[in-house]
Amino acid sequence: xxxxxxxxxxxxxxxxxxxxxxxxxxxxxxxxxxxxxxxxxxxxxxxxxxxxxxxxxxxxxxxxxxxxxxxxxxxxxxxxxxxxxxxxxxxxxxxxxxxxxxxxxxxxxxxxxxxxxxxxxxxxxxxxxxxxxxxxxxxxxxxxxxxxxxxxxxxxxxxxxxxxxxxxxxxxxxxxxxxxxxxxxxxxxx
Amino acid sequence: xxxxxxxxxxxxxxxxxxxxxxxxxxxxxxxxxxxxxxxxxxxxxxxxxxxxxxxxxxxxxxxxxxxxxxxxxxxxxxxxxxxxxxxxxxxxxxxxxxxxxxxxxxxxxxxxxxxxxxxxxxxxxxxxxxxxxxxxxxxxxxxxxxxxxxxxxxxxxxxxxxxxxxxxxxxxxxxxxxxxxxxxxxxxxxxxxxxxxxxxxxxxxxxxxxxxxxxxxxxxxxxxxxxxxxxxxxxxxxxxxxxxxxxxxxxxxxxxxxxxxxxxxxxxxxxxxxxxxxxxxxxxxxxxxxxxxxxxxxxxxxxxxxxxxxxxxxxxxxxxxxxxxxxxxxxxxxxxxxxxxxxxxxxxx
Amino acid sequence: xxxxxxxxxxxxxxxxxxxxxxxxxxxxxxxxxxxxxxxxxxxxxxxxxxxxxxxxxxxxxxxxxxxxxxxxxxxxxxxxxxxxxxxxxxxxxxxxxxxxxxxxxxxxxxxxxxxxxxxxxxxxxxxxxxxxxxxxxxxxxxxxxxxxxxxxxxxxxxxxxxxxxxxxxxxxxxxxxxxxxxxxxxxxxxxxxxxxxxxxxxxxxxxxxxxxxxxxxxxxxxxxxxxxxxxxxxxxxxxxxxxxxxxxxxxxxxxxxxxxxxxxxxxxxxxxxxxxxxxxxxxxxxxxxxxxxxxxxxxxxxxxxxxxxxxxxxxxxxxxxxxxxxxxxxxxxxxxxxxxxxxxxxxxxxxxxxxxxxxxxxxxxxxxxxxxxxxxxxxx
Ligand code: SF4
Ligand code: SF4
Numbered sequence: 001x002x003x004x005x006x007x008x009x010x011x012x013x014x015x016x017x018x019x020x021x022x023x024x025x026x027x028x029x030x031x032x033x034x035x036x037x038x039x040x041x042x043x044x045x046x047x048x049x050x051x052x053x054x055x056x057x058x059x060x061x062x063x064x065x066x067x068x069x070x071x072x073x074x075x076x077x078x079x080x081x082x083x084x085x086x087x088x089x090x091x092x093x094x095x096x097x098x099x100x101x102x103x104x105x106x107x108x109x110x111x112x113x114x115x116x117x118x119x120x121x122x123x124x125x126x127x128x129x130x131x132x133x134x135x136x137x138x139x140x141x142x143x144x145x146x147x148x149x150x151x152x153x154x155x156x157x158x159x160x161x162x163x164x165x166x167x168x169x170x171x172x173x174x175x176x177x178x179x180x181x182x183x184x185x186x187x188x189x190x
Numbered sequence: 191x192x193x194x195x196x197x198x199x200x201x202x203x204x205x206x207x208x209x210x211x212x213x214x215x216x217x218x219x220x221x222x223x224x225x226x227x228x229x230x231x232x233x234x235x236x237x238x239x240x241x242x243x244x245x246x247x248x249x250x251x252x253x254x255x256x257x258x259x260x261x262x263x264x265x266x267x268x269x270x271x272x273x274x275x276x277x278x279x280x281x282x283x284x285x286x287x288x289x290x291x292x293x294x295x296x297x298x299x300x301x302x303x304x305x306x307x308x309x310x311x312x313x314x315x316x317x318x319x320x321x322x323x324x325x326x327x328x329x330x331x332x333x334x335x336x337x338x339x340x341x342x343x344x345x346x347x348x349x350x351x352x353x354x355x356x357x358x359x360x361x362x363x364x365x366x367x368x369x370x371x372x373x374x375x376x377x378x379x380x381x382x383x384x385x386x387x388x389x390x391x392x393x394x395x396x397x398x399x400x401x402x403x404x405x406x407x408x409x410x411x412x413x414x415x416x417x418x419x420x421x422x423x424x425x426x427x428x429x430x431x432x433x434x435x436x437x438x439x440x441x442x443x444x445x446x447x448x449x450x451x452x453x454x455x456x457x458x459x460x461x462x463x464x465x466x467x468x469x470x471x472x473x474x475x476x477x478x479x480x481x482x483x484x485x486x487x488x489x490x491x492x493x494x495x496x497x498x499x500x501x502x503x504x505x506x507x508x509x510x511x512x513x514x515x516x517x518x519x520x521x522x523x524x525x526x527x528x529x530x531x532x533x534x535x536x537x538x539x
Numbered sequence: 540x541x542x543x544x545x546x547x548x549x550x551x552x553x554x555x556x557x558x559x560x561x562x563x564x565x566x567x568x569x570x571x572x573x574x575x576x577x578x579x580x581x582x583x584x585x586x587x588x589x590x591x592x593x594x595x596x597x598x599x600x601x602x603x604x605x606x607x608x609x610x611x612x613x614x615x616x617x618x619x620x621x622x623x624x625x626x627x628x629x630x631x632x633x634x635x636x637x638x639x640x641x642x643x644x645x646x647x648x649x650x651x652x653x654x655x656x657x658x659x660x661x662x663x664x665x666x667x668x669x670x671x672x673x674x675x676x677x678x679x680x681x682x683x684x685x686x687x688x689x690x691x692x693x694x695x696x697x698x699x700x701x702x703x704x705x706x707x708x709x710x711x712x713x714x715x716x717x718x719x720x721x722x723x724x725x726x727x728x729x730x731x732x733x734x735x736x737x738x739x740x741x742x743x744x745x746x747x748x749x750x751x752x753x754x755x756x757x758x759x760x761x762x763x764x765x766x767x768x769x770x771x772x773x774x775x776x777x778x779x780x781x782x783x784x785x786x787x788x789x790x791x792x793x794x795x796x797x798x799x800x801x802x803x804x805x806x807x808x809x810x811x812x813x814x815x816x817x818x819x820x821x822x823x824x825x826x827x828x829x830x831x832x833x834x835x836x837x838x839x840x841x842x843x844x845x846x847x848x849x850x851x852x853x854x855x856x857x858x859x860x861x862x863x864x865x866x867x868x869x870x871x872x873x874x875x876x877x878x879x880x881x882x883x884x885x886x887x888x889x890x891x892x893x894x895x896x897x898x899x900x901x902x903x904x905x906x907x908x909x910x911x912x913x914x915x916x917x918x919x
Contacts, residue, residue, distance in 0.1 A: 024849030024868065026637025031850075053762050054778075057852060057863055059879040072865065074852050078762050078776060081783045084852060109765020112889050120598075135591040135918060144596055197742035204739040205676060235694035237712060264842065266608035299611035299703050304711075305842055313697065 002030045005050070005085065012049065013041045021088065031072070031086035039089045040101040040127075046075060047106050052085055054078045055103065058113035060121035062093070062147045069093050069121055069146075071100050073110075093146075095122050102128035120145035236346050239313035241293050242302055244335045245342050253336060254310035257286040258493035259519040261302035261311055269295035270302065274520065279467065284491060289335060293319060294328040307493060309353050315345050461486040462500065468524055480536050481508035487528040489521035507533070556584060559900070563592050567670055567904040570914030574891075574903065581899045586892045590885075593918035601878040606632055606707070606844055609878065614701040616882065617916040619662060622648075622655040622692075623857040625705035630786060631853030631864035632707050636846045641833040644709035645788045649825045650722060651695070651704065652855075653818040657729065658688045659858035660769075660811040660818075661736075663911045667808060668740065670908035671749055677740060684732050691721050707844065709835025719826060726822045733815060741809070750805035754894040754906035757802060764889045768860025770910060773810040774802030780856035791828075792821045807909040845872035859883040859911055880919060884912035 006018050009032070016038040023029040034042045046052045052075040061070045068090045076083030089100045102125035104110045114125045115134040122143035125131055133140065142149055225232045246253040257274040275287035302311050314337070321327035343350040459482070461474040471486040478486075485504035492499045496517035498506060506512035507529065515529040562573035571592035577585035597616065601609040613628045614621035626648055633640060640648075665681030689699040695718055696702040696711065704711055714722075740746055756766070761774040771778060779796040781789040797813035799806030846868040854863030860883025867877035887910050895903045 022849065023851050024635045024637075024847050026847075027634050027849060027851030029851050055765055056767075056854070056861060057865055057879070057881040059865055059877075059881075061850075061867055061877045072850075074863075074865070078778045081778075086852070107765065108760065108763045108889060109886060111764075112886060120596075133591075135594040137591065145599060195744060197744050197747075201739045201743050204735055207735075208680070235690075235697075237695065237697040238693055239697035260842070264605070264608065266604055266611055297611055298698065298701065300697065300711075301608065301611065 002032065006032065008049075009042055009045060012045045013038055016042055018042075023086075029084060029086055031088045033088045033090065036089055036091060036100055039087075040103065040106075043073070043087065043103050043106055046085065046087070050085070051077045051079045052083065053107075054083070055107035055109045056084065058103075058110050058117060060117040060123055060145065062121060062145065064093065064147050066090075067093055069098055069123055071117060071123055073103065091123060098122055099124045099126055101126050102131075104128050119143070122146065234315050236348060238315045239298055239300055240315050240317040241296055241298060241313070241319065241330070242291060242300075242311050242335075243314045243337045244289065244332070245310055245312055245339050246336050247339050250333075250336045253285060254308050255286055255289065256284045256308055256310070256491055256493060257289075257520060258308070258491055260305050260307065260493060263519060264305045265296075265302050266299060267295050267297055269293075286332060289332045291330045291335060292328065293330055294324070309357060312342055312346070312349075459485065459501075462490050466490075468528065472528075479508075480532065480538075481505050483532050484508055484529060487521070487525050487532060488518050489525060491520050493520055510538070554579070561900075561903070563589075568907065569666065569912055570917075572912070572914055572917065574907070576895075576900065576903065578900060581901075583895050583898055583900060583903060586895045586903065588888050588891050590888075590914070590917050593914045595919070597919040598878050598880060602875050605842075605874055606846065607841060609875070610705065611701065611703040613880075614703055615915055616880065616919065617857065617859060617862075617884070617913045618700055619659050619913055620655045620858050621700060621702040622651040622704060623855060623862060625702065626652055626787075627853065627855045627857065627862040628864050629705045629707055630855055631851065631866050632846065634853045635849065635851045635866055635868060636707070638708045638836055638839055640709055640787075641836055642788075642830050643713075643832040644834045644836075646825050646829045647710050647714050647834060648705065648787055649789065649792075650714070650822060650829070651692070651702075651710075653822045653825070654688050654691070654722070654725070656818045656858045657815050658685050659911075660815050661685060663908075664736070664740075664808060664811055667804075667905065667908040668746070670904045671746065673746075677736070680732075680736065680739075684729065687725050687728075691718060691725060694718060694721070706835055706839070706841070708839035709833070711835070713834045714829075719829065722822070723826050726819055726826065729819055730816070733812065737812060741812070746808075747805065749902075749905060750808060750909075751803055752801070753804045753898060753902050754909060755801060755803045756890055756894055760890060760893060761802070765886050766860070766890060767887070768856070768858070768883055769810045769814060770807060770860065770887050772796065773799035773806040775799055780854060780861055784854070786853075786855060789821075792824050794818075794820050804905055804909040807911075843873070847872060850877070854881070857883055859913070859916070860887055882916040882919060884910070885917045885919075888912060888917065 002020055006020065009018060010016060017035040019033040021031045021033050023031065032042075054076040055073055056076050057072075057074040059072055061072060063070060069092075071089045071091070073087040073089075074084045075087060076085075091098045091100050098121075100123060102110065102114055104114060104125070105127060111128070111130070112134060114123075114128055115131060117123050118125060118128075118131055119133040119135050120143060132138070136144065144151070244253055244255050257272055259272050259274075262268075262270045262272050269292040271288065271290040271292075272286050273288035275283040275285050277283060298313075300313055303313055319328075339350070339354070343354075461471040461482075462485070463471075466474075468487070471490070472483070475483045475486040481504050484507050485500055488500040488503065490500055496503045496519075498512075503512065503517065507515065515533065516526045518525040518529075556577050556579045559576045559578055560573060561576055562568040563571040568574070573589040573592070575585075575587040575589055576583055597612060600612060610625055610628060613624040616624050632638075661681040661684055662678075665678035668677040669675070692702055692704075693699045695714060696704040756770070756774045758775045760766075761771045761776050766774070766776070767778070767780075775798050777796060777798055780786070781794075782796055794817045797810055797817065799810050846866075848869050850865070850867040852863055852865045854861050856862075861881065862883055863881035865877070865879040865881065866875050869876040891907065891910065894906050898906070
């Protein structure tokens with residue numbers, strides 16, 4: 001099955017490099033790893049010639065060992081009721097080079113999911129109409145699903161105008177927050 | 191469709207019917223579905239769950255929990271905190287000193303109940319847990335958590351009955367094993383010693399292995415260690431498996447290679463006693479083969495936290511089929527460190 | 540529907556578009572969800588959904604714990620339908636590990652899932668009418684029926700909503716005869732309630748006027764935008780995973796997949812009524828054929844459960860659409876290396892703007908209601 005598909009794609013998209021990645025022995029969902037430059041053409045071919053009209057699931061996977069981030073597309077065909085064909089694209093982990101072509105022009109369904117992958121993994125999708133963060137807030141700077149992400153100690157801390165108010169309260173009015181109070185008392189005893 | 195507004199009238203008819211219907215079928219609760227809550231509580235089904243509690247038999251001292259920490263590791267939001275009780279000398283006491291559940295974090299998933307091998311933790315159905323404080327008041331400590339087996343039987347009769355029956359069967363099996371084992375090992379001497387007296391206090395009798403006994407050098411060395419360790423075999427009446435072997439000419443001695451993993455040797459493993467400290471246990475296995483040394487480093491609770499019993503885990507490590515040395519939860523860092531040390535000594539790490 | 544946008548009248552009064560933020564704290568958004576709407580008068584000319592207020596990174600949490608420990612967390616995704624969420628994860632894991640589920644467990648899974656579907660759809664309809672301004676009545680009727688199903692779930696799994704009921708290779712507790720009888724009773728009485736519900740609503744002139752020809756989603760767009768579940772079927776997309784994948788034992792039941800024609804809000808309302816009737820059919824068959832036997836595969840260990848390295852994607856037809864889990868296991872195999880949840884209500888929001896353009900602000904509320912979102916799942 002997948003071998004055949006690979007042959008067909010190789011004929012239709014000149015210059016493409018395709019590699020088959022096996023899933024677990026039980027799952028039987030081998031994937032096609034396609035190089036970044038031909039990903040869009042391959043996807044287009046799959047959509048138009050193989051009637052894979054339904055892009056069900058898009059997500060990223062971080063592989064620090066390979067130094068790469070993988071974007072996985074699960075394609076189904078509503079017309080033929082077949083699937084899934086799993087398409088994988090890999091990009092280097094470094095933020096500047098972590099770019100893959102966006103498939104949103106082909107499948108609208110990728111729009112939010114690619115935004116999510118950008119948000120959580122930092123993959124930039126070239127050609128995406130509206131690539132913004134979607135789950136994290138706009139001022140957030142990191143990409144939390146990467147394996148090397150270290151969560152902050154205080155999850156909810158972010159700079160707010162309230163910080164100034166607090167500092168001023170300490171300085172001007174002499175109000176001491178409970179956390180600092182203990183230390184002060186210790187110092188006094190000494 | 192008929193005239194304009196017909197649908198509206200139909201809808202009004204339905205509401206009217208329901209309105210009137212509320213006043214009927216009171217007895218069957220088919221229509222009247224409101225409970226006047228604080229005064230009148232809806233009956234809870236048996237499976238209903240709120241927060242976990244610890245079961246004890248008879249008195250709160252006899253709690254079933256052995257502080258094996260399986261529930262602590264498996265709890266998805268990590269809201270259980272356990273410290274094992276130790277006496278002044280640092281011997282583990284097989285029961286928790288601290289057992290806290292933070293019920294502001296607990297998500298009532300029942301996973302702790304499912305994984306506990308000792309039927310020690312069960313789900314309560316008391317849902318009225320509101321407190322005035324946000325932090326300390328919402329942490330349940332050991333005394334709050336302990337509830338009697340009778341209470342458990344009251345709230346979950348079928349489940350508790352099944353558990354009681356299972357525990358009883360297990361206890362009987364154990365009792366049988368305890369009496370039949372020494373008898374089988376030493377048929378000639380029915381006055382076999384108790385399976386596990388405290389070896390520390392028992393006098394270490396000296397038994398030499400006769401020159402003509404059919405052992406290889408390695409086996410001989412192991413036996414010497416086994417005997418000089420002053421285990422079960424040498425205490426009390428002084429009957430040891432070896433002595434039996436000598437007299438009967440058979441060799442029921444558990445030789446390291448031949449021992450099946452799960453079966454204890456006739457006299458039991460002297461170090462397989464959670465009451466002993468680590469150093470005492472290590473003394474007992476000074477000359478024993480690696481697998482026994484490894485086993486002696488475990489916490490000896492047979493809690494299956496590692497996925498084996500203590501013997502099985504030691505054998506798996508010795509055979510190389512298990513590479514993770516940190517699986518013994520009740521043994522904590524002490525065991526993990528010792529295991530690593532032993533493996534390094536043996537040149538396997 | 541973009542052609543309907545009224546052009547700004549030139550030469551008359553000078554007008555401006557204004558940007559209105561609907562939500563995040565707004566009763567019509569079904570949770571903390573925000574819509575940035577650009578309005579020209581009362582007409583919507585632009586609308587961006589903004590989410591993430593409930594984001595807790597469910598996926599990362601799951602990657603830091605064992606496979607078993609993430610089952611109770613799936614309950615919290617779409618908190619109306621914890622049973623189908625459990626099933627989706629268990630199905631994916633069973634696919635990866637090659638676990639065979641005993642017959643009885645499969646039937647019980649079908650029963651609880653179809654009950655969940657009924658529960659979800661009746662509430663969605665209630666909420667949708669709440670959005671229309673039918674204050675209270677239909678919603679409370681729906682909740683009254685839902686309560687009966689929740690009672691069954693409580694006696695079965697111990698909790699009303701956070702059921703945490705399924706396990707890899709089966710279900711956690713067996714369904715006793717009393718529970719089967721209770722389920723049969725619910726199923727037998729439900730059609731009467733549905734008839735009543737329809738009498739109350741389906742021909743109601745106000746409902747028709749507000750719902751028909753509002754928020755049309757064309758079939759092609761629905762497929763292209765990965766819309767799934769009742770929303771896609773209301774647009775005429777003949778795609779039901781229960782029929783296509785035949786997961787579990789769905790291949791054995793006789794039921795139809797209702798399809799809409801127009802793809803407007805009314806179709807999305809009516810599709811759900813029809814789906815409930817089909818669910819009743821499935822339930823009748825499943826309760827009739829429920830075999831005896833084990834309810835969980837005995838060879839599956841609860842602790843130290845491991846999956847061979849590799850990846851796989853499993854999906855079920857949840858009441859809101861296609862709920863899938865993409866899982867990757869590595870050498871250790873004790874915890875997921877990657878755990879991705881494909882939430883239907885998140886992806887169904889992709890076309891919210893397309894459906895809302897050109898309609899009045901009041902319609903946005905009802906269009907969103909007809910998408911049927913739960914923010915626990917959208918934000919994860
Ligand atoms: S799992 Fe272990 S620590 Fe937890 S309650 Fe059971 S016996 Fe106690
Ligand atoms: S019920 Fe679940 S969350 Fe609560 S203590 Fe047990 S395992 Fe932890």
